[in-house]
Amino acid sequence: MSTDTHAAQIAGLDALEIAEKRRGALAGRLWARVWPITLAVGIVLAIWQGVVWAGFWEPWVFAGPSEVFPVLFERLGTGEFWQAVGVTMRRAVTGFAAAMLIGLIVGALVSRVKVLRAAFGSLITGLQTMPSIAWFPLAILLFKLSESAITFVVILGAAPSIANGLITGVDYTPPLLLRAGHVLGFRRVQLYWHVILPASLPSFLAGLKQGWAFAWRSLMAGEIVVIIANQPSLGEQLHYARELADSAGLLATMIVVLMIGIVIDLLFEAGDNALRRRWGLRADLR
Amino acid sequence: MSTDTHAAQIAGLDALEIAEKRRGALAGRLWARVWPITLAVGIVLAIWQGVVWAGFWEPWVFAGPSEVFPVLFERLGTGEFWQAVGVTMRRAVTGFAAAMLIGLIVGALVSRVKVLRAAFGSLITGLQTMPSIAWFPLAILLFKLSESAITFVVILGAAPSIANGLITGVDYTPPLLLRAGHVLGFRRVQLYWHVILPASLPSFLAGLKQGWAFAWRSLMAGEIVVIIANQPSLGEQLHYARELADSAGLLATMIVVLMIGIVIDLLFEAGDNALRRRWGLRADLR
Amino acid sequence: MTVQVDRQESVRLEGVSKLYGDLLALDKVSLSVAPGEFVCLLGASGCGKSTLLSLVAGLDQPSGGAISTAGRRVAMMFQEPALFPWLTVRANVEMAMRALPRRERRAKAEEFLEMVHLGGFGPKRPHQLSGGMRQRVALARSLAQDADVLLMDEPFGALDAMTRDLLHDELERIWRERKLSVLFVTHNVREAVRLGDRVVLLSSRPGKVVEEFPVELARPRRTDSAEVATLAARITDQLKREVARHGDVAHKTAAAQEVRS
Amino acid sequence: MTVQVDRQESVRLEGVSKLYGDLLALDKVSLSVAPGEFVCLLGASGCGKSTLLSLVAGLDQPSGGAISTAGRRVAMMFQEPALFPWLTVRANVEMAMRALPRRERRAKAEEFLEMVHLGGFGPKRPHQLSGGMRQRVALARSLAQDADVLLMDEPFGALDAMTRDLLHDELERIWRERKLSVLFVTHNVREAVRLGDRVVLLSSRPGKVVEEFPVELARPRRTDSAEVATLAARITDQLKREVARHGDVAHKTAAAQEVRS
Amino acid sequence: GSSSPSAPAAAAKEVRLGYFPNITHSTALYGIEKGIYAKSLGVPLKTSTFNAGPAAIEAVFSGAIDATYIGPNPAINAWEKSKGKAINIVAGAASGGVYLVVKPEINSVEDLKGKKIATPQLGNTQDVALRYWLQEKGLKTDTKGGGDVSIVPQENSQTLQTFATGDIDGAWVPEPFASRLVIESKGKILQDERELWPNKQFVITHLIVRQEWAKANPDLLKKLIEAHVQSTEGINADPDAAAQVVNASVEKLTGKPLKPEVLASAFKNITFTNDPIAASLTGSADHAVKVGLLKPVDLNGIYDLKILNEVLAAKGQQSIKDK
């Protein structure tokens, strides 16, 4: 009895301590997350500036931070820049969402139906390796000079990746869980929905991440094939910066693309962490 | 005793039956692998021909099989075509091999060293989303108009993907195996080598496959940036076919790209199947 | 026993063989479980007990012979807990009762968790439980399934004697109430005698039915009662003889395999 | 016992506590294992036995208290087999002996496999084995490790009585020969008495040392001997009382948690 | 308005015009900026900008646009691939503005031996011109980059970079890249392509239309050409003001204007004319055959200057020949 109250006390004390820790932890965690990134950015900047100062190349060939950041900051102040980001993000998100849907369906079918897999399984990777420019003629034929043409190319870029992620996940679903699902009476679609899909989630998530990269790259290429009036876009900016041999402009756009990529990665990371926490995959024995 | 001999007999009979089955199985398996692909190709061809016959588009806008295949077969007969395939494959393989090495090292470091991960983890996806064309100016600055410039772009395309595959694999290594490795006395590099890497293999393999797709696409783009004397390449062909509004030529090149993609996928599939067989991931409860 | 033979069997295996590559795991096993019968399966490690249950559950196809469960619903509890790591403990149990409405399902899941002494652990996830607790969740899940035939593979292997006794009672109660047919694998001979209407002894590599022991002790039985101990001792002797007899064979077969592979 | 106290302990836990979130799994556990001592750990399911072994192996950090193994090499056998699925059975065992040259390692691995009655199964892969066979491979692997301290978490849980008896003998022999310190978790009280120099009883949630039973029976002992049975019965009684006493508490704590979370 | 080429086209309710945000497309940039097209057409004008020829041709082929300003090569390709069924050239737009710019230390053709010279693309007019010119001067080249002078086809933007870093020794490029090479990287003009052509004129941009659209909408075509002619007149009337308008449009479309000195130099070097200078197109095609880049192409009928000549006649100007 005295042991019980004692235990309760300990638990109480510990709980206090934990609450304390948590409060400190939020700031600490943020800090722990921020300083390495800051450091990394600092290192990259230092190398960049160093190369520029070393003077291997003329400044219009390879612009330094002192040229690029003014350009970048000036852009950040213009409405057009934000419109461009908005347009590109909208296209990326719609295209990616459609690719996700298609990838999910194709992946589901191909991974589960033997004949389909034998017939089309390898085609998926084949499609994945097809460069976007090969699709442009077809895209324009099918959708004229509309935004759908861009979306088409984005989907063709991302969907195979997403499907492949799902297929890998399905292939590596632990047989024990499949058996458990089977015994619980799940068959076909139900087995898929209740067992295979959740078990494949990590791999699917990885496929999504790769798919995003494909989608984004295809989008960058697609945005210069179909240029829509009054719709400035990042792809266009990137292209014209290169076309005009505008080193500072190109680097500024690259920084923007990188930033967006990093933000998206942080979103994926958050999802991934949530998943790993739930599954009990901790990182302490590293 | 009588049961034992009886069992031996059964085993013997079954063994015979199995040998029989196996011999039949090879032909059967090949057939089972070939007919769906043949069917798939047939369906695709039929749709293609159907669209052409429906006459939505003029033949010079969208060439039909009857125009494309003669072009393709004619090419297959020329030495230049095979040289182009050879050059492109060589570049793809060298670039991919380098990307693999770099991806492995970066993935290993980033997945295991907390600070590095916090600092550069998200940068990997950021880099992945950077379209190849953004790298061309830098590639040429660093490597002039040489093949190294192409390889550079290929590596930048593929390495992030490969690193990300490895990182996912590491993140999802079953904790029980990590603990087992720890207890067996493995620490850091050894733990990595003996436990984490093998456990991550499926995910790493998936990353490699995605990486190949990235490498290939970057290569297709890179091959027109630096055109090297006496080195015809598929990327060049693809680009020129489009430049010349040569629908039949473009489709022929696309078929070649698709074929190569499919062959590569079959290689990956073989690796994957071997892995799954060893790990005991069977496909019977589908 | 004679009464049950007349009725149609719940589970019927006739000359069932199972080959893994060139390892004969089961050799012409014939066995049947009558409706409402509780059959315990004993045998040395690796003799094919789990294989047999897999075949009955339809998770694997026999290499020879016939298996029938006459369309009955089969629930199974695996040797490993086999919980879904992405679900909470309660959701894992609820998975067995998808047909029920949400609220009822939830209440029932809590009930079953209480029964296996895990009340309050519903919102946790499998990785937050101990080995024995996970096994109990799996038990709860298999009991929650509305089945006619229950296959159990060493369900109480990782539990302490006390918890085990309590769960014996619960299992017996449910078996009674629902008139289940149970095929129960265990290494604990007393447990087999405590629970079974019949104890079936399997030999090793290849697995064959060596002997059957009807258990005609009155229920409720107690694991530490003298009668149970006596019968258990008899069965244990037989088992030991069986294991000893097949020890050499097993070695020989395995060695032969190594040469071949 | 007094002799061993004078020497430095192999394993020493002092006031060790372990919190998982707000679940107190271990509460100020103090325990030590002398060099060459065989200590068995008993307790209800979920009382913190595996947690304790994890802490000793350094796989987890205690929330409070101190643990020392004085730089000794620690081998551990988990509650689950924890084999590497990408390696053959033999390679799994060889993993424990990386320091040895290839040929010797291979020979030794075969030896250990023979010992656990799996001679000839070396080239197979874990998924081709039965549950009990996998457990035996894990046992072989942990025995193959050249350790001073051996932590074993229900190593014989999935084995039949016969195989278990044989392995008891082997384990005892190795323990003797190598002068190992063993911390052995089991649910089988007779097994604990059969093997241990001392049997330690843990209570449930929070896990605490309730009582220690020195086992002063002469070795070799037999699991089915009367002395073992007598002592086992005494311990079982105590265990039951312990489980009963803490049953309510456990329920209450868990319920409280559910409300909180 | 998704009229596919094979469907019978009703009278169009809008005109869809393509062009590039390049200084060689000033006619379009100026005319659109000044509202000349919109005013003349009477139906809404829908413009599309392209970054390169292939996309523009794909758009014409797919029926997504009706007419576009474009360089000679894509037009020839489209003509050839469609066996003369898809497009016609209906007016010229710009001439000249192509130079061989080299490093300052190169003073003569002989100095080019063993050097690397860039062109925008294998087989395009500039590439052909360079090869033909070198051949005339007795220097050998081949399409694989070998020979006395190594020719490296690469994008113009890349040429700016590689010239600045010294990877190439010269380039045969159009404006504004030629001016940028001269002004930014201290390049020297070794050859003005105009010198090589009769009347010092050769086509660099012209206006093409989709044949089917032209057939179905003769009056819209006429209005389009009227606007085109008017725009050309406007530019030539006050080149300096026009240059500013064009630069503003370029900035709007690409995000960055040309530097004033580049703009001035480039604009000066280009002649804006309604004459498509048919002789230079056929001449270039002949040259391509001579240097072994092309099979002979039959360009007969690629020009349809009837309407242009009507419009010009109405203005009392000289008619233009299509040979």
Ligand SMILES: Nc1ncnc2c1ncn2[C@@H]1O[C@H](COP(=O)(O)OP(=O)(O)OP(=O)(O)O)[C@@H](O)[C@H]1O
């Ligand atoms: N990773 C974890 N997160 C949260 N709680 C945990 C975790 N691991 C164990 N626990 C809790 O700690 C308690 C003790 O678990 P432990 O595995 O040590 O029990 P055990 O004595 O080994 O039980 P068993 O005999 O069933 O294996 C249990 O209540 C369990 O729910």
Ligand SMILES: Nc1ncnc2c1ncn2[C@@H]1O[C@H](COP(=O)(O)OP(=O)(O)OP(=O)(O)O)[C@@H](O)[C@H]1O
């Ligand atoms: N997937 C498989 N592939 C190859 N052999 C297998 C496979 N599964 C089981 N076996 C073999 O079949 C035999 C019987 O295995 P099974 O799992 O049925 O044994 P068991 O009676 O359940 O043993 P245990 O009591 O140890 O769980 C073993 O010799 C095992 O090696």
Ligand SMILES: [Mg+2]
């Ligand atoms: Mg088993």
Ligand SMILES: [Mg+2]
């Ligand atoms: Mg445990």
